[in-house]
Amino acid sequence: MIASVIALVGVVAQEDTEPLIRWIWISDHLDDIVTQGIQHLYLTVASVAIGFAIAFPLAVLASRRRRVAAPITWVMGILYTIPAIAFIFLLLPITGFSLTTVVIPLIAYSLLILFRNTLAGLDGVDADVKEAAVGMGLSRRQVLWKVEIPLALPVIIAGLRIATVSAIGLVTIAALIGRGGFGQFIQDGLQTFFWTPLLVGVVLSVLLAFLADVLLLFVQRLTTPWTRASGTRVLTT
């Protein structure tokens, strides 16, 4: 995105007929901007949430049964390497121009990040703390929910932040099939050599990513007050 902005500025410098921003376009398209913004947010949240719902139990399983960690990572790694555009076109015959066609690749990309971070978070929990918890009479389930997950939370949320920010970027590609949120403006702008929507799309995408990141960071600080106790080392990846 940043590269395209730089390229754009270069092109714009030669084009003196068309200004970089036509403010009138923005005020004329406010409704459209809000609609695409909701769409963008919806696609992001849906894919990260579903991705997490799949990755989280798998990570818990992998932390219990070490042997399954490698095959899960392997499958998720393959999904991660499929180019997003190719993935969307592969799905077109099956799911058509629906939101599903967009959400499935987005989920696929979030899986590896979410799985790896959740597993790293659970693995990072001090063995002594777990042993003492079991020794005091916490059941396996209690050890997971009352000890391991709370202590893994900083690393799990770090994973959610990366997955969310990447998903917000990737959603723009879905404009190719008319389901792109802010990506729609970018595509329109590129097709018509009309810079205003393009810039609006890029800036709003970046802004959304930034806000989502800050929001999740805030959630993390709220849920893990103990990480700011003096002398505590906070694990982040």
Add this chain to the structure above:
Amino acid sequence: MTAMISLQQIEKRYPGTAAPAVDGLSLDIAEGETVALVGPSGCGKTTTLKMINRLIEPTGGRLLIDGTDVLQRDPVDLRRGIGYVIQQTGLMPHRTIRQNMATVPKLLGWSDERTAPRIEELTEIFDLDPELLDRYPAELSGGQRQRVGVARALAADPPVMLMDEPFAAVDPIVRARLQDQFLDIQERLNKTIVFVTHDIDEAIKLSNRIAILNVGGKLEQYAPAEEILREPANDFVREFVGAERGLKRLALIKVGDIPLEDGPVVAPTASADEARAAIDAGGFDFVSVIADGELLGWVGRDMLAGKATVADSTPRPFTAYVTARDSLRQALDSIVTSRTGVAVVATEGQRYKGILTLERISQEIIS
């Protein structure tokens, strides 16, 4: 005395290993007793400890606590009734000290009205600053964390407590303080305690009986520290308890446990000649000055020169004296560091009791 904890031919065999980690160990631990499991690494002392609360599942034998078969019970339920302390404390970093201490009461379903006063009580017993209760473990010093670890284990007042190298992670000064505090608290609470240590001195200091284990959980000797030091069962034990057995034994015998010598004494009103006579009769080069049973100090021959009475020679106070509750080791220290070459024994209120000499102490060791 009935056994509170009874290990009967307990065995732990790990799959794929030739020799069992613990091979048929039997051990009875009486109610209110503190037993130390010691031995070289690989002797199975930690394995044995963890089999008692089934963190490690025994592969053979029987294990009774208070007469009931531990292996028939639900392990989670069992553990809630046994205090457990580990070296690194295992405090939950995301819970405040108060929440950490409330862990087992909460698992047992105690009401807040019952838990809160219990935590206050423990805070007092363990001499913790109440302000610490709302801090996180990372905000405490190592010694404080260790105390919280033990306090947490005692929160639901279990009759039995297991401790795995409880004081090994702190520096020697803090460790000595924690050990003293442990002894004080144990004297009051009278729990049945099994602890693992690699430090024979810690075992000697804290336990009523020491179980010395060899590789494979073979019990080499199970006896009070004093007996192990006096009569090591075999070469293994002799080597394990190490050098300075005599000195270590001295640390276990109290001054009050052995007969004292009267030692030379004079009143401050006595004449210099009388004092000189007492010095000669006593066979030392000093005489203790006593007024109505109260120890004032001592005078030497040279101090009496040209003086009419003992009081005129201004007796010097003893820089150190020992009480009946001190150990012979402390008495020995007093002997070798004092100018008089003996340890003077008095009560804490400075009432004179007698003296201890080097000969007297070494007699005690040889006998």
